[in-house]
Amino acid sequence: MSNMKNILIYGARGALGSACVSHFKKQNWWVLAVDLAENPEANANVLIKSQTLIDQENEVLSGIESSLGSKKLHALVCVAGGWAGGNASSKDFIKNTDLMLKQSLWTSCLAARVASKYLNDGGILVLTGAQPALDATPGMIGYGLAKSAVHHLTKSLAAPKSGLPESSTVLTILPVTLDTPMNRKFMPNADHSTWTPLDFVATTLHSWSEQSSDQRPKSGSLVSLFTKGGETKLETNQ
Amino acid sequence: MSNMKNILIYGARGALGSACVSHFKKQNWWVLAVDLAENPEANANVLIKSQTLIDQENEVLSGIESSLGSKKLHALVCVAGGWAGGNASSKDFIKNTDLMLKQSLWTSCLAARVASKYLNDGGILVLTGAQPALDATPGMIGYGLAKSAVHHLTKSLAAPKSGLPESSTVLTILPVTLDTPMNRKFMPNADHSTWTPLDFVATTLHSWSEQSSDQRPKSGSLVSLFTKGGETKLETNQ
Numbered sequence: 001m002s003n004m005k006n007i008l009i010y011g012a013r014g015a016l017g018s019a020c021v022s023h024f025k026k027q028n029w030w031v032l033a034v035d036l037a038e039n040p041e042a043n044a045n046v047l048i049k050s051q052t053l054i055d056q057e058n059e060v061l062s063g064i065e066s067s068l069g070s071k072k073l074h075a076l077v078c079v080a081g082g083w084a085g086g087n088a089s090s091k092d093f094i095k096n097t098d099l100m101l102k103q104s105l106w107t108s109c110l111a112a113r114v115a116s117k118y119l120n121d122g123g124i125l126v127l128t129g130a131q132p133a134l135d136a137t138p139g140m141i142g143y144g145l146a147k148s149a150v151h152h153l154t155k156s157l158a159a160p161k162s163g164l165p166e167s168s169t170v171l172t173i174l175p176v177t178l179d180t181p182m183n184r185k186f187m188p189n190a191d192h193s194t195w196t197p198l199d200f201v202a203t204t205l206h207s208w209s210e211q212s213s214d215q216r217p218k219s220g221s222l223v224s225l226f227t228k229g230g231e232t233k234l235e236t237n238q
Numbered sequence: 239m240s241n242m243k244n245i246l247i248y249g250a251r252g253a254l255g256s257a258c259v260s261h262f263k264k265q266n267w268w269v270l271a272v273d274l275a276e277n278p279e280a281n282a283n284v285l286i287k288s289q290t291l292i293d294q295e296n297e298v299l300s301g302i303e304s305s306l307g308s309k310k311l312h313a314l315v316c317v318a319g320g321w322a323g324g325n326a327s328s329k330d331f332i333k334n335t336d337l338m339l340k341q342s343l344w345t346s347c348l349a350a351r352v353a354s355k356y357l358n359d360g361g362i363l364v365l366t367g368a369q370p371a372l373d374a375t376p377g378m379i380g381y382g383l384a385k386s387a388v389h390h391l392t393k394s395l396a397a398p399k400s401g402l403p404e405s406s407t408v409l410t411i412l413p414v415t416l417d418t419p420m421n422r423k424f425m426p427n428a429d430h431s432t433w434t435p436l437d438f439v440a441t442t443l444h445s446w447s448e449q450s451s452d453q454r455p456k457s458g459s460l461v462s463l464f465t466k467g468g469e470t471k472l473e474t475n476q
Contacts, residue, residue, distance in 0.1 A: 053339075057332040087394075088354035089401030094295040097347050101291075101339065105387075109335050109380070116326035133390070136458075138397035141350070145343070145387040145394065152371070152386035156325075159376035163327030220374075 006030040007209060008064070008073050008118070010111045011080025012039040015180035016198050020079060023202035032067055034060060035080070053106050060110055064118060073118045075209040077126040078111035080104070085140040097142030104128070104146045108153055116163040124169045124209055124216065127154055131174040131224050134237070151222055158220025169216050171208065173201065174224040196227040204234065244268040245447060246302070246311050246356070248349045249318025250277040253418035254436050258317060261440035270305055272298060273318070291344050298348055302356060311356045313447035315364040316349035318342065323378040335380030342366070342384045346391055354401040362407045362447055362454065365392055369412040369462050372475070389460055396458025407454050409446065411439065412462040412475070434465040442472065
Protein backbone atom coordinates (compact mmCIF):
# COMPACT_ATOMS: atom_id res chain seq x y z
CA MET A 1 0.00 0.00 0.00
CA SER A 2 2.88 2.36 0.81
CA ASN A 3 3.40 3.86 -2.66
CA MET A 4 -0.10 3.42 -3.99
CA LYS A 5 -2.93 5.90 -3.98
CA ASN A 6 -5.82 4.64 -1.90
CA ILE A 7 -9.59 4.85 -2.06
CA LEU A 8 -12.44 3.83 0.19
CA ILE A 9 -15.50 2.59 -1.71
CA TYR A 10 -18.67 2.65 0.36
CA GLY A 11 -21.18 0.20 -1.09
CA ALA A 12 -18.39 -1.80 -2.73
CA ARG A 13 -20.42 -4.97 -3.18
CA GLY A 14 -23.24 -3.44 -5.27
CA ALA A 15 -23.20 -3.34 -9.07
CA LEU A 16 -21.65 0.13 -9.32
CA GLY A 17 -19.41 -0.45 -6.31
CA SER A 18 -18.02 -3.65 -7.79
CA ALA A 19 -17.32 -1.89 -11.09
CA CYS A 20 -15.48 0.83 -9.17
CA VAL A 21 -13.40 -1.66 -7.19
CA SER A 22 -12.35 -3.41 -10.41
CA HIS A 23 -11.53 -0.18 -12.19
CA PHE A 24 -9.45 1.34 -9.40
CA LYS A 25 -7.63 -1.96 -8.90
CA LYS A 26 -6.73 -1.99 -12.62
CA GLN A 27 -5.38 1.55 -12.22
CA ASN A 28 -3.17 0.27 -9.42
CA TRP A 29 -5.00 1.90 -6.52
CA TRP A 30 -5.26 0.31 -3.08
CA VAL A 31 -8.96 -0.26 -2.37
CA LEU A 32 -10.74 -0.42 0.99
CA ALA A 33 -14.28 -1.79 0.61
CA VAL A 34 -17.18 -1.04 2.96
CA ASP A 35 -20.47 -2.90 2.57
CA LEU A 36 -22.78 -5.48 4.14
CA ALA A 37 -20.79 -8.25 2.43
CA GLU A 38 -17.17 -8.64 1.44
CA ASN A 39 -15.81 -7.66 -1.95
CA PRO A 40 -13.04 -10.25 -2.49
CA GLU A 41 -11.31 -8.12 -5.13
CA ALA A 42 -10.65 -5.28 -2.66
CA ASN A 43 -7.42 -5.03 -0.66
CA ALA A 44 -9.31 -4.80 2.61
CA ASN A 45 -12.93 -4.92 3.75
CA VAL A 46 -14.99 -3.37 6.51
CA LEU A 47 -18.34 -5.07 7.03
CA ILE A 48 -21.43 -3.35 8.36
CA LYS A 49 -23.54 -5.55 10.61
CA SER A 50 -25.27 -3.10 12.92
CA GLN A 51 -28.87 -2.02 12.49
CA THR A 52 -28.74 1.54 13.81
CA LEU A 53 -27.03 4.60 12.37
CA ILE A 54 -25.12 5.26 15.59
CA ASP A 55 -23.85 1.67 15.86
CA GLN A 56 -22.86 1.74 12.20
CA GLU A 57 -20.72 4.80 12.88
CA ASN A 58 -18.78 2.94 15.58
CA GLU A 59 -18.45 -0.13 13.40
CA VAL A 60 -17.22 1.80 10.36
CA LEU A 61 -14.81 4.05 12.22
CA SER A 62 -13.20 1.22 14.19
CA GLY A 63 -13.00 -1.00 11.11
CA ILE A 64 -11.32 1.73 9.10
CA GLU A 65 -8.93 2.53 11.90
CA SER A 66 -7.87 -1.13 12.03
CA SER A 67 -7.25 -1.06 8.32
CA LEU A 68 -5.71 2.38 7.75
CA GLY A 69 -4.12 3.19 11.09
CA SER A 70 -2.80 6.72 10.75
CA LYS A 71 -2.87 6.70 6.92
CA LYS A 72 -5.20 9.01 5.05
CA LEU A 73 -7.33 8.52 1.91
CA HIS A 74 -6.87 10.10 -1.51
CA ALA A 75 -10.48 9.42 -2.39
CA LEU A 76 -13.72 8.22 -0.87
CA VAL A 77 -16.73 7.37 -3.01
CA CYS A 78 -20.12 6.35 -1.67
CA VAL A 79 -22.06 4.42 -4.30
CA ALA A 80 -24.35 2.61 -1.86
CA GLY A 81 -28.01 2.96 -2.65
CA GLY A 82 -31.10 1.34 -4.02
CA TRP A 83 -34.52 2.08 -5.38
CA ALA A 84 -38.04 1.61 -4.08
CA GLY A 85 -41.18 3.41 -5.18
CA GLY A 86 -44.50 4.32 -3.64
CA ASN A 87 -46.65 7.38 -3.06
CA ALA A 88 -48.10 8.36 0.33
CA SER A 89 -51.11 6.05 -0.04
CA SER A 90 -48.97 3.01 -0.80
CA LYS A 91 -48.94 0.46 2.01
CA ASP A 92 -45.16 0.25 1.48
CA PHE A 93 -44.53 4.00 1.59
CA ILE A 94 -43.08 4.10 5.11
CA LYS A 95 -41.23 0.79 4.80
CA ASN A 96 -39.65 1.91 1.53
CA THR A 97 -38.83 5.38 2.86
CA ASP A 98 -37.06 3.72 5.78
CA LEU A 99 -35.06 1.57 3.36
CA MET A 100 -34.11 4.52 1.14
CA LEU A 101 -32.94 6.54 4.14
CA LYS A 102 -30.78 3.64 5.27
CA GLN A 103 -29.38 2.76 1.86
CA SER A 104 -28.73 6.24 0.48
CA LEU A 105 -28.70 8.78 3.30
CA TRP A 106 -27.13 6.88 6.22
CA THR A 107 -24.31 5.68 3.99
CA SER A 108 -23.71 9.19 2.63
CA CYS A 109 -23.64 10.71 6.12
CA LEU A 110 -21.26 8.01 7.33
CA ALA A 111 -19.06 8.57 4.28
CA ALA A 112 -18.96 12.28 5.16
CA ARG A 113 -18.05 11.43 8.74
CA VAL A 114 -15.24 9.14 7.56
CA ALA A 115 -14.05 11.81 5.10
CA SER A 116 -13.78 14.35 7.92
CA LYS A 117 -11.32 12.04 9.70
CA TYR A 118 -9.47 10.27 6.89
CA LEU A 119 -9.58 12.31 3.68
CA ASN A 120 -6.32 13.94 2.58
CA ASP A 121 -6.04 17.66 2.03
CA GLY A 122 -6.90 17.95 -1.64
CA GLY A 123 -8.71 14.61 -1.57
CA ILE A 124 -12.12 13.92 -3.05
CA LEU A 125 -15.43 12.68 -1.65
CA VAL A 126 -18.06 11.58 -4.17
CA LEU A 127 -21.66 10.82 -3.17
CA THR A 128 -24.54 9.45 -5.23
CA GLY A 129 -27.71 11.47 -5.70
CA ALA A 130 -30.33 11.17 -8.42
CA GLN A 131 -31.31 13.36 -11.35
CA PRO A 132 -35.09 12.81 -10.79
CA ALA A 133 -34.78 14.06 -7.20
CA LEU A 134 -34.02 17.58 -8.48
CA ASP A 135 -37.80 17.75 -8.94
CA ALA A 136 -40.83 16.37 -7.12
CA THR A 137 -41.05 12.57 -7.13
CA PRO A 138 -44.69 11.79 -6.23
CA GLY A 139 -44.49 8.16 -7.39
CA MET A 140 -41.34 7.41 -5.41
CA ILE A 141 -41.55 9.79 -2.48
CA GLY A 142 -39.08 8.10 -0.12
CA TYR A 143 -36.47 7.69 -2.84
CA GLY A 144 -36.74 11.34 -3.85
CA LEU A 145 -36.54 12.80 -0.36
CA ALA A 146 -33.56 10.61 0.61
CA LYS A 147 -31.64 11.59 -2.54
CA SER A 148 -32.64 15.23 -2.07
CA ALA A 149 -31.12 15.07 1.42
CA VAL A 150 -27.90 13.74 -0.14
CA HIS A 151 -27.90 16.75 -2.48
CA HIS A 152 -28.29 19.07 0.51
CA LEU A 153 -25.52 17.25 2.36
CA THR A 154 -23.27 17.89 -0.64
CA LYS A 155 -23.91 21.63 -0.49
CA SER A 156 -23.26 21.74 3.26
CA LEU A 157 -20.04 19.72 2.97
CA ALA A 158 -18.72 22.05 0.25
CA ALA A 159 -19.34 25.17 2.36
CA PRO A 160 -16.70 26.69 4.66
CA LYS A 161 -16.26 25.04 8.09
CA SER A 162 -18.07 21.86 7.08
CA GLY A 163 -15.49 19.71 8.84
CA LEU A 164 -13.93 18.31 5.64
CA PRO A 165 -10.17 18.76 5.20
CA GLU A 166 -8.83 21.85 3.49
CA SER A 167 -8.96 22.07 -0.29
CA SER A 168 -10.77 18.76 -0.56
CA THR A 169 -13.54 18.40 -3.13
CA VAL A 170 -17.03 17.01 -2.64
CA LEU A 171 -19.07 16.08 -5.71
CA THR A 172 -22.32 14.20 -6.13
CA ILE A 173 -23.19 12.26 -9.26
CA LEU A 174 -26.81 12.35 -10.40
CA PRO A 175 -27.55 9.30 -12.52
CA VAL A 176 -30.85 8.94 -14.36
CA THR A 177 -30.72 5.16 -14.82
CA LEU A 178 -27.60 3.04 -14.41
CA ASP A 179 -27.08 0.03 -16.67
CA THR A 180 -27.04 -2.62 -13.93
CA PRO A 181 -28.05 -6.29 -14.07
CA MET A 182 -30.97 -5.55 -11.69
CA ASN A 183 -32.29 -2.75 -13.89
CA ARG A 184 -31.97 -5.01 -16.98
CA LYS A 185 -33.90 -7.70 -15.11
CA PHE A 186 -36.76 -5.43 -14.02
CA MET A 187 -36.92 -3.23 -17.14
CA PRO A 188 -36.06 -5.67 -19.95
CA ASN A 189 -37.87 -3.65 -22.61
CA ALA A 190 -36.54 -0.19 -21.74
CA ASP A 191 -34.22 1.65 -24.15
CA HIS A 192 -30.89 0.56 -22.70
CA SER A 193 -28.97 3.00 -24.92
CA THR A 194 -30.15 5.76 -22.55
CA TRP A 195 -28.77 3.99 -19.48
CA THR A 196 -25.39 4.99 -18.12
CA PRO A 197 -22.74 2.22 -18.30
CA LEU A 198 -21.08 1.44 -14.96
CA ASP A 199 -17.65 1.62 -16.61
CA PHE A 200 -18.28 5.22 -17.58
CA VAL A 201 -19.06 6.09 -13.98
CA ALA A 202 -16.03 4.21 -12.65
CA THR A 203 -13.76 5.91 -15.22
CA THR A 204 -15.15 9.34 -14.32
CA LEU A 205 -14.63 8.73 -10.60
CA HIS A 206 -11.06 7.63 -11.26
CA SER A 207 -10.33 10.70 -13.42
CA TRP A 208 -11.62 13.04 -10.74
CA SER A 209 -9.60 11.16 -8.10
CA GLU A 210 -6.39 11.63 -10.10
CA GLN A 211 -7.06 15.32 -10.70
CA SER A 212 -6.18 18.19 -8.41
CA SER A 213 -8.95 20.29 -6.87
CA ASP A 214 -8.72 23.00 -9.53
CA GLN A 215 -9.11 20.48 -12.40
CA ARG A 216 -12.27 18.90 -10.99
CA PRO A 217 -15.82 20.32 -11.17
CA LYS A 218 -16.28 22.93 -8.46
CA SER A 219 -16.72 21.47 -4.98
CA GLY A 220 -20.41 21.15 -4.11
CA SER A 221 -21.45 20.43 -7.68
CA LEU A 222 -24.26 18.05 -8.47
CA VAL A 223 -23.11 16.40 -11.70
CA SER A 224 -25.85 14.87 -13.87
CA LEU A 225 -25.09 11.86 -16.07
CA PHE A 226 -27.11 12.04 -19.29
CA THR A 227 -26.78 9.07 -21.66
CA LYS A 228 -28.10 9.00 -25.25
CA GLY A 229 -27.22 6.47 -27.92
CA GLY A 230 -24.74 4.91 -25.51
CA GLU A 231 -22.84 8.21 -25.08
CA THR A 232 -22.78 9.85 -21.65
CA LYS A 233 -22.34 13.54 -20.99
CA LEU A 234 -21.64 15.19 -17.67
CA GLU A 235 -23.68 18.27 -16.86
CA THR A 236 -22.94 20.31 -13.77
CA ASN A 237 -25.97 21.88 -12.09
CA GLN A 238 -25.64 25.36 -10.61
CA MET B 239 -67.06 15.88 17.95
CA SER B 240 -69.95 15.40 15.50
CA ASN B 241 -70.45 19.04 14.48
CA MET B 242 -66.96 20.29 15.11
CA LYS B 243 -64.13 20.61 12.67
CA ASN B 244 -61.24 18.36 13.64
CA ILE B 245 -57.47 18.54 13.44
CA LEU B 246 -54.63 16.15 14.16
CA ILE B 247 -51.58 17.86 15.66
CA TYR B 248 -48.40 15.80 15.30
CA GLY B 249 -45.88 16.92 17.92
CA ALA B 250 -48.67 18.28 20.15
CA ARG B 251 -46.64 18.29 23.32
CA GLY B 252 -43.83 20.55 22.10
CA ALA B 253 -43.84 24.32 22.51
CA LEU B 254 -45.38 25.05 19.10
CA GLY B 255 -47.63 21.99 19.28
CA SER B 256 -49.03 23.04 22.65
CA ALA B 257 -49.71 26.55 21.35
CA CYS B 258 -51.55 25.02 18.39
CA VAL B 259 -53.65 22.72 20.60
CA SER B 260 -54.69 25.70 22.75
CA HIS B 261 -55.49 27.90 19.79
CA PHE B 262 -57.57 25.34 17.90
CA LYS B 263 -59.42 24.40 21.10
CA LYS B 264 -60.30 28.08 21.63
CA GLN B 265 -61.64 28.16 18.09
CA ASN B 266 -63.87 25.24 18.97
CA TRP B 267 -62.05 22.58 16.96
CA TRP B 268 -61.81 18.95 18.09
CA VAL B 269 -58.10 18.15 18.55
CA LEU B 270 -56.35 14.80 18.26
CA ALA B 271 -52.81 14.98 19.68
CA VAL B 272 -49.91 12.75 18.61
CA ASP B 273 -46.63 12.87 20.51
CA LEU B 274 -44.34 10.95 22.86
CA ALA B 275 -46.29 12.29 25.83
CA GLU B 276 -49.92 13.23 26.36
CA ASN B 277 -51.27 16.73 25.83
CA PRO B 278 -54.03 16.92 28.45
CA GLU B 279 -55.75 19.82 26.70
CA ALA B 280 -56.42 17.76 23.56
CA ASN B 281 -59.67 15.83 23.05
CA ALA B 282 -57.79 12.61 22.39
CA ASN B 283 -54.18 11.45 22.35
CA VAL B 284 -52.13 8.92 20.44
CA LEU B 285 -48.79 8.15 22.07
CA ILE B 286 -45.67 7.06 20.18
CA LYS B 287 -43.59 4.53 22.08
CA SER B 288 -41.86 2.56 19.33
CA GLN B 289 -38.28 3.14 18.33
CA THR B 290 -38.40 2.29 14.63
CA LEU B 291 -40.10 4.14 11.80
CA ILE B 292 -42.02 1.04 10.70
CA ASP B 293 -43.29 0.30 14.21
CA GLN B 294 -44.27 3.95 14.64
CA GLU B 295 -46.41 3.69 11.50
CA ASN B 296 -48.36 0.76 12.98
CA GLU B 297 -48.69 2.52 16.31
CA VAL B 298 -49.90 5.79 14.82
CA LEU B 299 -52.32 4.26 12.32
CA SER B 300 -53.93 1.94 14.86
CA GLY B 301 -54.12 4.70 17.48
CA ILE B 302 -55.80 7.06 15.05
CA GLU B 303 -58.20 4.40 13.87
CA SER B 304 -59.25 3.78 17.47
CA SER B 305 -59.85 7.47 17.90
CA LEU B 306 -61.40 8.51 14.58
CA GLY B 307 -62.99 5.30 13.32
CA SER B 308 -64.31 6.12 9.86
CA LYS B 309 -64.22 9.90 10.40
CA LYS B 310 -61.88 12.07 8.36
CA LEU B 311 -59.75 15.10 9.28
CA HIS B 312 -60.18 18.70 8.17
CA ALA B 313 -56.57 19.48 8.96
CA LEU B 314 -53.33 17.81 9.95
CA VAL B 315 -50.32 19.78 11.09
CA CYS B 316 -46.94 18.32 11.92
CA VAL B 317 -44.99 20.64 14.18
CA ALA B 318 -42.72 17.98 15.66
CA GLY B 319 -39.05 18.79 15.44
CA GLY B 320 -35.99 19.96 17.24
CA TRP B 321 -32.56 21.39 16.67
CA ALA B 322 -29.05 20.00 16.99
CA GLY B 323 -25.90 21.33 15.35
CA GLY B 324 -22.59 19.93 14.27
CA ASN B 325 -20.43 19.73 11.16
CA ALA B 326 -18.97 16.50 9.75
CA SER B 327 -15.98 16.56 12.09
CA SER B 328 -18.12 16.91 15.21
CA LYS B 329 -18.18 13.78 17.35
CA ASP B 330 -21.96 14.29 17.63
CA PHE B 331 -22.55 14.68 13.88
CA ILE B 332 -24.02 11.21 13.31
CA LYS B 333 -25.88 11.08 16.62
CA ASN B 334 -27.46 14.48 15.94
CA THR B 335 -28.26 13.62 12.33
CA ASP B 336 -30.04 10.51 13.58
CA LEU B 337 -32.04 12.63 16.02
CA MET B 338 -32.96 15.22 13.39
CA LEU B 339 -34.14 12.52 10.98
CA LYS B 340 -36.33 11.03 13.70
CA GLN B 341 -37.71 14.31 15.03
CA SER B 342 -38.35 16.12 11.76
CA LEU B 343 -38.37 13.67 8.87
CA TRP B 344 -39.95 10.54 10.34
CA THR B 345 -42.78 12.60 11.83
CA SER B 346 -43.36 14.42 8.54
CA CYS B 347 -43.44 11.16 6.57
CA LEU B 348 -45.83 9.61 9.08
CA ALA B 349 -48.03 12.72 8.93
CA ALA B 350 -48.11 12.35 5.12
CA ARG B 351 -49.03 8.69 5.49
CA VAL B 352 -51.86 9.56 7.91
CA ALA B 353 -53.03 12.36 5.60
CA SER B 354 -53.29 9.92 2.70
CA LYS B 355 -55.77 7.84 4.74
CA TYR B 356 -57.61 10.39 6.88
CA LEU B 357 -57.47 13.85 5.29
CA ASN B 358 -60.75 15.19 3.82
CA ASP B 359 -61.01 16.21 0.19
CA GLY B 360 -60.12 19.88 0.39
CA GLY B 361 -58.33 19.37 3.70
CA ILE B 362 -54.91 20.73 4.59
CA LEU B 363 -51.62 19.17 5.65
CA VAL B 364 -48.98 21.50 7.07
CA LEU B 365 -45.40 20.39 7.69
CA THR B 366 -42.51 22.24 9.34
CA GLY B 367 -39.33 22.96 7.39
CA ALA B 368 -36.71 25.61 8.08
CA GLN B 369 -35.70 28.80 6.29
CA PRO B 370 -31.93 28.15 6.77
CA ALA B 371 -32.25 24.76 5.05
CA LEU B 372 -32.99 26.50 1.73
CA ASP B 373 -29.21 26.97 1.63
CA ALA B 374 -26.20 24.97 2.77
CA THR B 375 -25.99 24.47 6.54
CA PRO B 376 -22.35 23.47 7.22
CA GLY B 377 -22.57 24.15 10.96
CA MET B 378 -25.72 22.08 11.42
CA ILE B 379 -25.52 19.49 8.67
CA GLY B 380 -27.98 16.94 10.04
CA TYR B 381 -30.61 19.58 10.79
CA GLY B 382 -30.32 21.06 7.31
CA LEU B 383 -30.52 17.81 5.40
CA ALA B 384 -33.50 16.57 7.43
CA LYS B 385 -35.41 19.82 6.87
CA SER B 386 -34.40 19.84 3.21
CA ALA B 387 -35.93 16.38 2.89
CA VAL B 388 -39.15 17.76 4.41
CA HIS B 389 -39.13 20.48 1.74
CA HIS B 390 -38.74 17.82 -0.96
CA LEU B 391 -41.54 15.75 0.59
CA THR B 392 -43.77 18.83 0.35
CA LYS B 393 -43.11 19.17 -3.39
CA SER B 394 -43.78 15.48 -3.99
CA LEU B 395 -47.00 15.51 -1.96
CA ALA B 396 -48.31 18.52 -3.91
CA ALA B 397 -47.69 16.85 -7.27
CA PRO B 398 -50.34 14.77 -9.08
CA LYS B 399 -50.79 11.16 -7.91
CA SER B 400 -48.98 11.73 -4.62
CA GLY B 401 -51.59 9.71 -2.74
CA LEU B 402 -53.12 12.70 -0.92
CA PRO B 403 -56.87 13.21 -1.29
CA GLU B 404 -58.20 15.32 -4.15
CA SER B 405 -58.07 19.09 -3.86
CA SER B 406 -56.27 18.92 -0.54
CA THR B 407 -53.49 21.40 0.17
CA VAL B 408 -50.01 20.72 1.49
CA LEU B 409 -47.95 23.62 2.82
CA THR B 410 -44.71 23.77 4.74
CA ILE B 411 -43.83 26.59 7.09
CA LEU B 412 -40.21 27.74 7.16
CA PRO B 413 -39.45 29.42 10.47
CA VAL B 414 -36.15 31.19 11.06
CA THR B 415 -36.29 31.14 14.87
CA LEU B 416 -39.41 30.45 16.91
CA ASP B 417 -39.92 32.28 20.19
CA THR B 418 -39.97 29.22 22.45
CA PRO B 419 -38.96 28.85 26.11
CA MET B 420 -36.06 26.58 25.05
CA ASN B 421 -34.73 29.14 22.56
CA ARG B 422 -35.03 31.89 25.23
CA LYS B 423 -33.11 29.67 27.64
CA PHE B 424 -30.25 28.89 25.24
CA MET B 425 -30.09 32.27 23.48
CA PRO B 426 -30.93 34.74 26.27
CA ASN B 427 -29.11 37.63 24.62
CA ALA B 428 -30.44 37.25 21.08
CA ASP B 429 -32.74 39.89 19.60
CA HIS B 430 -36.10 38.33 20.49
CA SER B 431 -38.00 40.85 18.39
CA THR B 432 -36.84 38.88 15.32
CA TRP B 433 -38.22 35.61 16.67
CA THR B 434 -41.60 34.41 15.48
CA PRO B 435 -44.24 34.21 18.25
CA LEU B 436 -45.93 30.81 18.57
CA ASP B 437 -49.37 32.49 18.61
CA PHE B 438 -48.72 33.94 15.18
CA VAL B 439 -47.94 30.48 13.83
CA ALA B 440 -50.98 28.91 15.50
CA THR B 441 -53.23 31.70 14.18
CA THR B 442 -51.85 31.27 10.65
CA LEU B 443 -52.38 27.50 10.75
CA HIS B 444 -55.94 28.03 11.93
CA SER B 445 -56.68 30.57 9.18
CA TRP B 446 -55.39 28.22 6.49
CA SER B 447 -57.41 25.37 8.01
CA GLU B 448 -60.63 27.41 7.81
CA GLN B 449 -59.95 28.52 4.23
CA SER B 450 -60.83 26.64 1.08
CA SER B 451 -58.06 25.37 -1.20
CA ASP B 452 -58.27 28.38 -3.52
CA GLN B 453 -57.86 30.88 -0.65
CA ARG B 454 -54.72 29.26 0.72
CA PRO B 455 -51.18 29.61 -0.65
CA LYS B 456 -50.74 27.28 -3.60
CA SER B 457 -50.31 23.64 -2.62
CA GLY B 458 -46.64 22.71 -2.43
CA SER B 459 -45.57 26.15 -1.23
CA LEU B 460 -42.76 26.61 1.24
CA VAL B 461 -43.88 29.59 3.33
CA SER B 462 -41.14 31.52 5.12
CA LEU B 463 -41.89 33.29 8.40
CA PHE B 464 -39.87 36.51 8.66
CA THR B 465 -40.18 38.45 11.91
CA LYS B 466 -38.89 41.98 12.46
CA GLY B 467 -39.74 44.31 15.35
CA GLY B 468 -42.23 41.72 16.57
CA GLU B 469 -44.12 41.74 13.25
CA THR B 470 -44.19 38.57 11.16
CA LYS B 471 -44.63 38.40 7.41
CA LEU B 472 -45.33 35.34 5.32
CA GLU B 473 -43.31 34.96 2.15
CA THR B 474 -44.06 32.17 -0.29
CA ASN B 475 -41.03 30.69 -2.06
CA GLN B 476 -41.38 29.70 -5.70
